[in-house]
Amino acid sequence: MASIKELEVLEEIETGKKYSRTSLYKDAWKRLKKNKLAMLGLSIVILLILIAIFAPLISPYNPISRIKEDSSLGPGMNHLFGTDLLGRDIFSRVIYGSRISIEVGVIAVGISVIIGLFFGALSGYFGGISDAVIMRVADIFFAFPYILGAIAIMTILGPGIVNIFIAIGILGWASIARIFRSSILTIKNKEYIEAARAMGASNNRIIIKHIFPNSFAPIIVYATMNVGIAIIVEAALSFLGIGVQPPTPAWGKMLADSMAYIDTAPWMMFFPGLAILITVLGFVLLGDGLRDAFDPKLR
């Protein structure tokens, strides 16, 4: 049988690229790099994270300190984005606001992914009654308007950033659970799962070692898109005054505060609004690109 090995080596030399050593993720990355919109999305996301981390270094002013004489200034050299009614630097507030948005996006979606994966696994892998019950509950969550649900939960829990995590986390689980369930259902009957079972692998092992890594791609895609949605919901909640509490700078709250002055001081609203738009766009573009990158056939 040695000859086969020799042949193979020979073949590699002769044909060069026949065996590229790539995993799915490297492959996906290769495709993602070619997708211009996705790369734009990725750049936005990375930039945003950097801004959030280095906010104190970037922002020229303390975002909550009021400079009375500078109140309601338009964009200019001293205040790039102008100042608000209380004389706070809008540029600095937008910079700091990214922290809230990123936090909410990542933590809240993290919570919903954890809940979603747990129930998705339960319902997809074991099926039966637990599947029926979990999926009916998920249907109820789907039927309920997202924002309305968030408002309801926030009203019960009361305002505050931790409660936003909880509210958005709870609301987002259903879509993750559904996606995870359906990918489990397709993977569950694959022969490699049967092979593992025939070898004597336990259920936990099969879920963690086989099903999980194979169904991770769609989860990443949806989680990325959900981050965008979570940021919008947070903004909406803050806008309504039941989200992040002042004086912490949050984009939604900034919008709400400036709404009355849209005619006289449009910049107060423009810059936080633009920040929300760009951020959400970044995550959605990235998520979209990831979906194409993981499965080029799924377009």
Add this chain to the structure above:
Amino acid sequence: MENNILLEVKNLKKYFNLRSGFLSQRFAGSVKAVDDISFFIRRGETFGLVGETGCGKTTVARVILRLVPQTGGEAIYNKVNIFKLTSREMLKIRREIQVIFQDPYASLSPRMTVGDIINEPFEIHKIGDKRKRIKKVKELLRVVGLNPEHIHRYPHEFSSGQRQRVGVARALALTPKLLLCDEPVSALDVSVQAQILNLLTDLQKEFNLTYLFIAHDLSVVKHVSDRIGVMYLGKLFEVANSEDLYKKPLHPYTMGLLSAIPIPDPELERKRRRIVLEGDVPSPINPPSGCSFHQRCPNAQDICSKEEPELKNYSKNENEHLAACFFAGKPI
């Protein structure tokens, strides 16, 4: 019964219940995927199970492996009934009974390197330490004719034939005694198919393996098997050693099946008489009464639609040539 029997399947039944409904699961009939079949496999031999789509041959393997629960019957491996074992006892038996699947694309997890794939049995059964395992994995790769240095590659970097070799290596990891090969070559091209068939034959000699070889291609099954069972709609129609089955088939279905397979020899094909079996395989949900083959059988008489023929021995020697037909041996 003989002493050198490794696996004996007795009156094995597997019915799949069809259910419908939302929360309450109503019973909506059943499919008799495997319906009361019995056969045995001697140590060191290859027993072929052949039949068309939906005849239940794959289900037989899955039931023996306890991947699906049996509806009835016994599978006696080395004098113990597999179906009666606790899951801990079964874990031990699993080391000795391994399986090779049909689809080299679906049978390997795309997110694991071949090293991880072949290593998995060692992990599950907690055998050896890391260094020993790596050594063993490399050795297995060499045994199945792959380059041991490819241990870190992913399945999609291999051709289908190479992947099937990985599947074989995984099955061999725990030094099994019985290998269930479920259509191991039907997804492969002719030249690769021959490579894998040769590999399986070599390994059988080297490791003294016993094979249950399941396939739809009778010429492949005949090539590797000592004895062959022919299945149709969940039943065994004929069991014989492979030469007898080819030279003097007793069941009309076997005769039709043999005749349907063209031999790659134009001269011979011009002379050969072709029997074309009419009609389709009936639905397993609602199989015909009596002999399930009677609607397609050129020899069918009244009795065939009323009574079901038993699998009986037609040879001088015990268990040598069995057939389930009232008119066994009558030419068509």
Add this chain to the structure above:
Amino acid sequence: MAETENNKILEVKNLRTYFYTDDGVVKAVDGVSFDLKKGETLGIVGETGCGKSVTALSILRLIPEPMGKIVEGEIIFDGKDLLKLGQKELQNFRGNRISMIFQDPMTSLNPVYTVGNQVMESLVVHRKLSKEEARRGSLKLLEMVGIPEPKRRFASYPHEFSGGMRQRVMIAMAIANSPSVLIADEPTTALDVTIQAQILELMDELKSKTNSSIIIITHDLGVVAKYANRVMVMYAGKPIEFSNVDNIFYKPMHPYTIGLMKSITRLDEKNRKKLKPIEGLPPSLIDLPKGCIFRIRCKYAINQCKKEYPPLVEIEKDHRVSCYRAKEFMDGILERFGN
């Protein structure tokens, strides 16, 4: 000579079909030439990826664009080069004078129309029959291909049919306009053995009834031995041997054909006879080796094979081989079926 020329119904000359992928240009069909005679069955054999199906699709210009493209060649049918026709003219040939049967009868019928409607469609498109005429015509076709109770089955949907029955319907649609050429791309691969026999017999029967020609594309050498008159063997996008069926099976001259013959399991052989497979794998179609495409796996390879691709030349009458050592096989200097 003039007569043999007239005898040719289809001629493919130097066909090249490439696919442009992210990884590079896949030369799926690279210089295929063959002719099809009236009333004959031509077998195109080869393993996965050898280009046999792409050849068939190219004849009907069904290559998915813009990824795939026929970059060169001529397909002469009825004195016309099909590759030069406009889409409209082409429609007159497709499904009419040349028709095709695909491998998978499960997906090649539209699930939302009745079987009868789909057969009628193929009649209406090309012949402008009235509805009643088309109906009668399609009932006759369904009967011809052996659908039991055609009147009742006419209104059935594809999912109510078994795989074999669906393939019969596909055949009915393909022969609806009595085509001169019927291309069958692995027509029985998805079917069970006994059904496969039914379909192949049906095709053979219809061929002699309608005096059409068949191109059957398959990987099954048994099917070729039984039904083909002439055979073209393909490897990595190129034809490597082309002759009548007896030559291919008894006097193959290309090491790949010889290797194939030694790889197949035969029903009439003693069991456990050691097979002699071709070692290694076919090359990647993106990075074809220089010289002969088969040389890496070929134990007869000589220095010359590394330099230039051996052209397909006529070694003996009606026996074309693309191998520098073909003559040595013919003269018995090299042993075919020995080691």
